[in-house]
Structure formats: structure tokens, C-alpha cells
Amino acid sequence: MPTYSNLDQLAAFASLRHLARKAPDLSNPATLTAERLRTYQAHGAGFDLLYGCQRLDETILDSLQELADQGRAVEQFMAMKQGAVMNRIKGWPSEERQVLHTACRDVFSPTPHAPEASGQARAELEKLAAFLKELASESLTNTQGEPFTDLLQIGIGGSDLGPRALYHALAAHGKKGRRIHFISNVDPDDGLAVLRHVDLSRTLVNVVSKSGSTLETLTNAELVRAAYTQAGLDPSRHFVAVTGQGSPMDDPQKYLRSFYMYDYIGGRYSATSMVGGVMLGFGLGYDNFEEILRGAVAMDQAAEERDIRKNVPLLLALLGIWNHNFLGHETLAVLPYSQALLRFPAHLQQCDMESNGKSCNRLGEPLGYQTGPIVWGEPGTNGQHAFYQLIHQGTTIIPVEFIGFRRNQYGGDIIIKGSSSQEKLTANLLAQSLALAAGQKETNPNRLFSGNRPNAILMAEQLTPYSMGALLALYEAKIVFQGFLWNINSFDQEGVQLGKTLANRLLAHMTAIKSDNSYDGSSSDPLGWALLQASGLLPK
Structure with missing residues (x-):
């Protein structure tokens, strides 16, 4: 792997720091103009990025370029x-892996960027199509000859x-008569609550673990397996x-x-x-899963x-770096104005914070600048009646990425006071954007x-499978672009591994004391043993 420079070693870094001292003030009517809003747009794979309410100008854009x-x-x-x-820390033990999630959807071109990986993806898609066809034709049924109506996905982290x-x-695009359920948390109440509402005899269980040994996933799988037995x-x-x-x-x-x-x-x-493909193919149909892939590969191509x-x-990655590294804003709110995207901010929390929550570069050297922001969010308009007060008037400035759609998914709507619900939704989105940027002068x-x-x-x-x-x-x-520019490895997660290691140590104490009442782990693990005692998790 070539050696790349840290962000603060790039020549443009110094000029951007200088420009940040006099960044445009959006509350100035001479800055936030109609022409600005019409001009600052970018387009790709069906999405329009409107960024006129960012604190930048052409000089700053040139420096970001x-x-x-x-x-x-x-x-x-x-x-x-x-x-x-790309998944490596040069000179130190690391995963030493390729990063080819893009190959999973680069399956439509005769000349994919990574032919072997795309070939493997095509083979799995063919297996999935055949499996779904068996289910649809009812050549694969339960022992009573009844079709499967439900699928339960068991996984954790990225598998969920x-x-x-x-x-x-x-x-909204789901197949009629099909239902999807999820179990991820090792909290037994999560699994037991789901099992109360499914007909096991007509339910498939999709267990997702790359290694085949993820403790939380295998524990939940055994919980469900016991219910079947x-x-x-x-x-x-x-x-x-x-x-x-x-x-295994x-x-x-x-x-x-x-x-x-x-x-x-x-x-x-x-x-x-296939982590998403099996469940999505069952719940939405193979054609809709393929549309998801087509939309993803279109954006992958636009990113070139x-x-x-x-x-x-x-551009979105660079706007994030501008706000985070040069304007000093530590968090990012992703606010979708679509209730269907309820769980999307949670996915982005993992994808962004697990990827870019790093403090050393790709040579293992400590960094002298900020990397990944704190990412959070909730759908609008509910959020407007919750945390928007702080975003508008709080002492912490929180950059926002709004996500919206011109048409709703189901098509139905109602006109109240001259406007439809979807028009009210999008009007609120646009209003929040303007309010955050322009503010309001008031003597009170x-x-x-x-x-x-x-x-x-x-x-x-x-919001369709393609979009x-x-x-x-x-x-x-966006996330990997930021990681590249911060010169970090966005593809490992040692922070997760440390927690697993310590949890296994505590579990070993819990297991040992069950078989030996005289067991005492205080000498081998004084902190862990003391915390177990303080938490009331050891026998009295």
C-alpha cells in the first residue's frame, strides 16, 4: 500500500485554516441569496445535494478541491x-484485507472493477434467486407442506x-404475505419478545455471522433453536x-x-x-433487491x-471535513424527512463512527487533528418537537444533513388547509434548512x-429500492472518502474487539463461580472482579 499524507500535511490544509477565520456568515442577507441557493447544487444517481446553506464560497470550494x-x-x-x-496499519499487526463491498453490486457490467469478487457475488445472487424461486413455487415448504410466511434475521452490528x-x-415494497423480524441484542427479552409473535412452523431463521462464532449471534440462535425443539x-x-x-x-x-x-x-x-440479500429477497422479492444493487452501483460510479x-x-465528505476540522463542529445530525428511514441514522452511526472513530494514521502514528464526528439523528417532523430547539438556539452548533423526497411511497394523501401531508413534510424540511442558516433578528x-x-x-x-x-x-x-483524507483505516474496529475481550473475561468469572462457590477472581482480575461485586452480579 502506498504511503499517504496526513490531512494537516496537505498544502490545502493551511489555506483552509486561513479561510475558516472569515467563513461566510449565512445570517447576512447579502450572503444567503436566492442565486446562491440556485447555484450550489450537485447531482448524482437520482439525488440532488443542495448546499447553499453551508458556510462556504467559491474560494473555499476551490481549496476543498x-x-x-x-x-x-x-x-x-x-x-x-x-x-x-486498504484494511491495514502498515508496520503493525492488522487485518490485511481488501475492501470490496462495492463488488457486491458491481455485477451488471461485463468488465467489473474486481472481477473475482464480482464473480463470487454473482454466484451468490444465483443461489439466492434459485432459493427464492423454490419458496415461491412451494417446492420448498415446512414439514406440513405449508409455505413459509415469515423470516427471522439473527445478527448483530452490521449483520443487523x-x-x-x-x-x-x-x-412499502414488501411482498404480500411475507413478514420480517429481527433479533440482535443478546438481551434475552429481545429474542423472547419476538418469538411470542411468530408462528415458528412457518418461519425461516436466517443466522448471519461471517466467522460462524460471533458469541451474541450464536447465543440468540441457540435460544431460537431451543424454541423450535x-x-x-x-x-x-x-x-x-x-x-x-x-x-462452523x-x-x-x-x-x-x-x-x-x-x-x-x-x-x-x-x-x-448476502447479509442483507437473503432477508431482503424474501421480504421484498428478488427484483427489488436487484434494484437496490442497481442504485448502489450507480452511486459508486458517480463517486469516481x-x-x-x-x-x-x-462533496458531502468535504463539507463534513470543512465543518469538523476547520469550523470546529464536533457532531453531525442526519435528519430524514421520511418515517420509513427511521432506522437509517442508527445504521449511519455504526457505519461512520465505527469506521472513522480512530486516533492513529495508517502507519500507527497518533493524529493531531479530529477524525470522525459524533453522528445521530431521528426522522422529521417528530424531531422538530424534540431536539430541534437545541439545534436552533443552543450554544453548540450542530451541522445537519437533511434527507427528503418529493413524493411519498404509498401514493395516498389528503389535502388539509390547501396542502397535502407530503407537501407539509417537505415544506417543514426546507423551512428548517432556511431557519438554521438565516436565523431571525429579534429584540426579545x-x-x-x-x-x-x-x-x-x-x-x-x-424512496424506492433504487434510490x-x-x-x-x-x-x-462519503465515509470512506473522509477516512482516506484523514489518513486512517476506516475498515477495522479494534475498539469493538477490546470490549469483547473484557466481556469474555467477566463471563469466565461468572461461569467459574457457578461450579465452584469458593472461586475468587480478585487476584487474577482485580478490577473486573470488583466491578462484578459492585454490580451485585456475584452470589452473596
């Missing part, structure tokens, strides 16, 4: 798509958050695996089918692989553009809005 060029952002993105080993967000986003059902006639080829879960004696995921696909980037004014993911200090609060709008025609795929890929590309 220089930053992207000097940091070789698009060059690195292309290297990733072509199979370079992304697929769950996509399913909820596209439930107690109901007099054979789990092997209901369970499906999405796992690494040859893993790749076992035809325990699973109806095994679909494969590969080491070059990280969990938080895996929604367009070197001109930041024509590359929506890259309680009604004074300072404005000058940066935000951008992502707008598309309608959802494009939106997913847009944020994936």
Missing part, C-alpha cells in the same frame, strides 16, 4: 474498488443495522446461514442453505451482500468523478435565532 486532489481521495477510492489491500434499516425503508420442530428444516465458506455454520446438517460472505466485506458495509462539484459523496432575546448554522439537503424523487441503494452507497462512499 485541492484538498481532495492532494489527498488522492478518488485515486484511493478507485484503488479500493479494484482490490487494493444496515439490513434492518433497508427493510424498514422499503416495507420445544415446539416439536426440526430446526434444520427452518434455519438458513449467511457465513464465511467453511465456517457452513453445515448442511444444521442449515437448509448456506450463503457466503467474504473477508473483503466489512460488516458495516455488508447490506448489499474527480470534480467535487459533480461528485455528491465526495428569547426569540432571537443567531442563524449561521450550516446544513445541506439531499433530495430525491421518491435506497443509491442513498446507502452515497453514505458509504
Whole structure:
């Protein structure tokens, strides 16, 4: 892997720091003009990025272009798509893997960027299509000859958050008579609550674990497997695996089918692989899953553009760096004005914060600047009656990315006081954007809005499988572009591993004391043992 420069070593960094001292004031009517709002737009794969309410001008945009060029952002993105080993820390033990989630959807071109990986993706898609055809034709049924109506997905992290967000986003496109359920938390109440509402005899269980040994997932799978056994059902006639080829879960004696995921696909980037594909294919139909892939690959292609004014993911990444590293804003709110995107901010929290929550560069050296922001969000307009007060008048400035659609999914609506519900929804979105930027002058200090609060709008025609795929890929590309420019490894998650290691140590104490009342772990693990005692989790 070539050696890349830190963000603060790029020549454009110094000029941007200088420009940040006199960044445009959006509350000044001479800055926030109608012409500005018409001019500052970018377009790609069906999405319009409206960024006139960001604190920038042409000089700043030119410097951001220089930053992207000097940091070789698009060059690195292309290297990733072509199979370079990007998941590594040079000179230190690390995962040493390719990063090829883009190959999962690069299956429509005769000349894919990573032919071997795309070939493997096509093979899994063919297996999935055949499996779904068996279910549809009822050549694959339960032991009573009844068709399967439900699917229960068991996974955690990227095996849950992304697929769950996509399913909820596209439930309007669901197949009639099919229902999807999720179990992710190792909290037994999560699993038991779901099991109370499903007919096990007509439910498939999709267990997702690349290694085949993820403790939380296997624990939940055994909980569900026990429920099948107690109901007099054979789990092997209901369970499906999405796992690494040859893993402990790749076992035809325990699973109806095994679909494969590969080491070059990280969990938080895996929604367009079989991790999401099996569940989405069952719940939405194969054709709709393929549309998700088509939208994603269209955005992947749009992200190859070197001109930041024509590359929506890259421009959004640079706006984030401008706000975070130069204007000093630590958090980012992603606010979708679509109830169907209820779970999308949670997916972005993992995808962004697990990717870019790093403090050393790709040589293992400590960094002297901020990396990933705190990401959070909730759908509008509910959020307007919750936390928007702080966004508008609080002492912390929170940049916002709004997401909206011109048409609703189901088509039905009602006119009240001259406008439809969808018109009210989009009007509220646009109003929030203007209010944050322009503010409001008022002699009453309680009604004074300072404005000058940066935000951008992502707008598309309608939330469909295609646009959802494009939106997913847009944020994936944005996140990796930022990681490339921060010169960090966006594809490992050592912070997660540390927590697992310590949890296993505590579990070992809990297990030992069950078989030996005299067991005392205070000498081998004084902190862990003391915390177990303080928490009341040891026998008295």
C-alpha cells in the first residue's frame, strides 16, 4: 500500500485554516441569496445535494478541491474498488484485507472493477434467486407442506443495522404475505419478545455471522433453536446461514442453505451482500433487491468523478471535513424527512463512527487533528418537537444533513388547509434548512435565532429500492472518502474487539463461580472482579 499524507500535511490544509477565520456568515442577507441557493447544487444517481446553506464560497470550494486532489481521495477510492489491500496499519499487526463491498453490486457490467469478487457475488445472487424461486413455487415448504410466511434475521452490528434499516425503508415494497423480524441484542427479552409473535412452523431463521462464532449471534440462535425443539420442530428444516465458506455454520446438517460472505466485506458495509440479500429477497422479492444493487452501483460510479462539484459523496465528505476540522463542529445530525428511514441514522452511526472513530494514521502514528464526528439523528417532523430547539438556539452548533423526497411511497394523501401531508413534510424540511442558516433578528432575546448554522439537503424523487441503494452507497462512499483524507483505516474496529475481550473475561468469572462457590477472581482480575461485586452480579 502506498504511503499517504496526513490531512494537516496537505498544502490545502493551511489555506483552509486561513479561510475558516472569515467563513461566510449565512445570517447576512447579502450572503444567503436566492442565486446562491440556485447555484450550489450537485447531482448524482437520482439525488440532488443542495448546499447553499453551508458556510462556504467559491474560494473555499476551490481549496476543498485541492484538498481532495492532494489527498488522492478518488485515486484511493478507485484503488479500493479494484482490490487494493486498504484494511491495514502498515508496520503493525492488522487485518490485511481488501475492501470490496462495492463488488457486491458491481455485477451488471461485463468488465467489473474486481472481477473475482464480482464473480463470487454473482454466484451468490444465483443461489439466492434459485432459493427464492423454490419458496415461491412451494417446492420448498415446512414439514406440513405449508409455505413459509415469515423470516427471522439473527445478527448483530452490521449483520443487523444496515439490513434492518433497508427493510424498514422499503416495507412499502414488501411482498404480500411475507413478514420480517429481527433479533440482535443478546438481551434475552429481545429474542423472547419476538418469538411470542411468530408462528415458528412457518418461519425461516436466517443466522448471519461471517466467522460462524460471533458469541451474541450464536447465543440468540441457540435460544431460537431451543424454541423450535420445544415446539416439536426440526430446526434444520427452518434455519438458513449467511457465513464465511467453511465456517462452523457452513453445515448442511444444521442449515437448509448456506450463503457466503467474504473477508473483503466489512460488516458495516455488508447490506448489499448476502447479509442483507437473503432477508431482503424474501421480504421484498428478488427484483427489488436487484434494484437496490442497481442504485448502489450507480452511486459508486458517480463517486469516481474527480470534480467535487459533480461528485455528491465526495462533496458531502468535504463539507463534513470543512465543518469538523476547520469550523470546529464536533457532531453531525442526519435528519430524514421520511418515517420509513427511521432506522437509517442508527445504521449511519455504526457505519461512520465505527469506521472513522480512530486516533492513529495508517502507519500507527497518533493524529493531531479530529477524525470522525459524533453522528445521530431521528426522522422529521417528530424531531422538530424534540431536539430541534437545541439545534436552533443552543450554544453548540450542530451541522445537519437533511434527507427528503418529493413524493411519498404509498401514493395516498389528503389535502388539509390547501396542502397535502407530503407537501407539509417537505415544506417543514426546507423551512428548517432556511431557519438554521438565516436565523431571525429579534429584540426579545428569547426569540432571537443567531442563524449561521450550516446544513445541506439531499433530495430525491421518491424512496424506492433504487434510490435506497443509491442513498446507502452515497453514505458509504462519503465515509470512506473522509477516512482516506484523514489518513486512517476506516475498515477495522479494534475498539469493538477490546470490549469483547473484557466481556469474555467477566463471563469466565461468572461461569467459574457457578461450579465452584469458593472461586475468587480478585487476584487474577482485580478490577473486573470488583466491578462484578459492585454490580451485585456475584452470589452473596
